[in-house]
Amino acid sequence: MAAETENQTFEEKMKQLELIVKQLDEDEVSLESSLELYQKGVELTAECEKILKNAELKVETLNRKGAEDE
Template sequence: MSNNSTQSFEDMMKELETIVQKLDNESVSLEESLNLYQRGMKLSATCDETLKDAEKKVNELMSDDQNDTNDNLEKVDSDDE
């Protein structure tokens, strides 16, 4: 199991899928189940944070783009006068 900071989002999601599959397997010991669950929770939290950061960046880019569009429209309007 790799360190979260060196794993891509996609790799973390694949690992989460693998953990869920292992936990669904009834032959996993209680100790291993607990370890897998703990790892899964850490991965889930990291993925959630990554998604929230990405959403924030997208919103900022959309806001910046909207501001640029408004600035350009204002400039065109003032040039028409």
């Protein structure tokens, strides 16, 4: 899964997560499919959290640098 989504943007990953949630909400999904979708969702969530954490660190670094330049 990670290789499939490695080049996706944050927004693309979020859209994929939304589709997974929508599929899981449907009553027609088998247990096996639900488990596969859930696993993909967990992996995408971890990837999105990593992207957000990196963005947060960049913002903090820029804020500190801006404060030092003043």
